[in-house]
Amino acid sequence: MGTAPTLSIHQRLLLAASLVLSAFLGFTGLALDKAFRSASEEAFQARLYSSVYALLAAAEEDQAGGLRMPDLLTDPRFNRPDSGRYAQVRDRSGDYLWQSPSSLGRDLGLIRDRQPGESKIERFKLDDSAAMGLSFGVAWEDFQGRELHYVLTVVEDLKPLQEQVAAFRDTLFLWLGGAALLLLMVQGWVLRWGLRPLREVAQALTEIESGSADQLQGDYPKELNRLTSNLNSLIRHAQARQQRYRDSLGDLAHSLKTPLAVLQSVSEGESDEQPSVRKSVREQVDRMNQIVSHQLQRAAASGRTVLTQTVPIKPVVERIAGSLDKVYREKGISWRIDIVADCHFPGDEGDLMELLGNLMENACKYGKGLVRVRAETGRDLHICVEDNGSGIPQDQVEAVLRRGHRADQQQPGQGIGLSVAADIALAYGGRVEIGAAQELGGAVIHLYLPMR
Incomplete structure (x- = not known):
């Protein structure tokens, strides 16, 4: 079975940004739509109350002192048939006392009794369309001092409100969609610009692979x-x-x-x-x-690599010392190992074994039974191997670092130990120095290796 193609970093970031942006703008659009709808409905309800108060202000007294509405109202929508805004007045028994010219032939359906000052807003169907009405209880005193109760009802068609909300929603999501598209284009350009250094690195590696370059060159972030x-x-x-x-x-x-x-x-x-x-x-x-x-x-010799783990030095020294004790049992080698536990070699363990093995074996071979190994770290790793032998004359220091030369011709061997150690140290960017041991009186070999 074929595996699905792996998305590039640019595609992954763009996809993630698209999902986050779409979710954010989607929730923002829903929140704004809900807020606008709620605000529009509150304004609609406030308009119903204003209409009720306007009708009460326009109310007059009849000959008996009862409530009477004028033939024409100041709001023209109450005077125009099928205008979408209707008003009625009923008594407590539900009988019509008055209705606006716009509501002639319609039963608004809000016949519920209301106590004076009590009001309620309801939604209902009116001529197969949604409407919202306000019923308001009114107490009216006639000329004889009797309190008459009326229910004043104002109803308005919700279609204009719904159209207004729908128009706002269309405009809102149109602008949000355009903003999302624009932001995605900007995001794509930003990602392309931001990931350009990675493409430059990939191109440089391709040039190295083809042989047209030998190093990564350039000013990278x-x-x-x-x-x-x-x-x-x-x-x-x-x-x-x-x-x-x-x-x-x-x-x-x-x-x-x-x-x-x-x-x-x-x-x-x-x-x-x-x-x-x-x-x-x-x-x-x-x-x-x-x-x-x-x-x-x-x-x-492996040399330093950036991926090689560091190797603790003390266990390696102790292991080599144990092996050399068996080889030079007749000499009875006495070891002085002065290495802290957290002292590490920044390279391959095999190279460390080769380095220390050559240096410590030379100390056993040319010394008189006492070998001291020290190591310390700072900016560089410093390993020091001393013996109590006859030492190396100053005029032979350079010669013993060359292959095949031995300072003591009486000892067996091929004369390549120090040369191999020097080659390995050079592979790590370090060096080998030879001197005279002040304390033990023999030769001292200094090994310096950069830690970074």
Whole structure:
């Protein structure tokens, strides 16, 4: 089954913004529509009360002192048939005493008795259309002092109100829809502008992949600086590692020329000196093994990567010390390990094992039984390995860092330990320094590695 296409960041943000904006404008439109409808109905009801008060103000007395309405009212809608505004006056028994010319032939249906001063607004059907009416109880005193009760009713068709609310709703949602469309267009442009640095990074990576560039270059926002810096570190690491392989292969090919030439010469010669031939062959084979071992270790150095976890140093030192105790059991190595628990190596554990293994083995090999290992962190990681041997003469410091050179020719080995350590340190942007141990009297090897 095919998987659904993954939405881009731009599409996701635009979709989320569209949903939020639509929901917000939708709720806003509903709230405004409800508020307008409520305000319109309140104004409609207030107009009904105003009509009732206007009718009461226009009321007159008949010959007996009872209530009488004039033939024509000041509000022309009461005088025009089917105008949508109607008025009636009934007594307590429900009999008509008066009705406006606009309501002739209509039964408004509000026959309920009302106490003087009591009023009630009702909705009902009038000629198959919605209407709203106000019934108002009135007390009227005639000439004989009797109190007469009347019910004054004003009814108005709701169609104009409904049309007004519908027109407002159409206009409101038209404007809100236009505003939503405009805001979405602006949002799309803003997102495109805001995500442009990511597209530039992707384009730069494409150029690196095609070989037209070797680094991410450009002025990126601070949110992307860490990303581009880490990507550049990874790229530099890959380039440096590839270069180390090239250099190692070149050095290997160049270094093997002489031993191979000697072996070829020996194999083509017709000498009867078999012991000397075997010795020569063995020496050249040992030399080739030494060269191959050194170049492989040099090429395998991982170097710093931004994704490598830090490695606690003290457990690694203790593990190596335990292994070296077995190798140099006859010397009875005494260890002084001065490393705090939170001291970490910013790289690959295999590289740390190779570094410390070479330095600590040299200290065991050339020392007289006492080795001190210290480590501390600040801006840089500083690892120090000291021994109580005869030390390294100052004029041989540079030489011992070169492959195949040993300060003490009496000791067995290939002379590549410090060279491998120096290569690994260089891969991490660090360095190896050699000095004299003030306290123990032998050699001291300083390893400096940047923490960042």
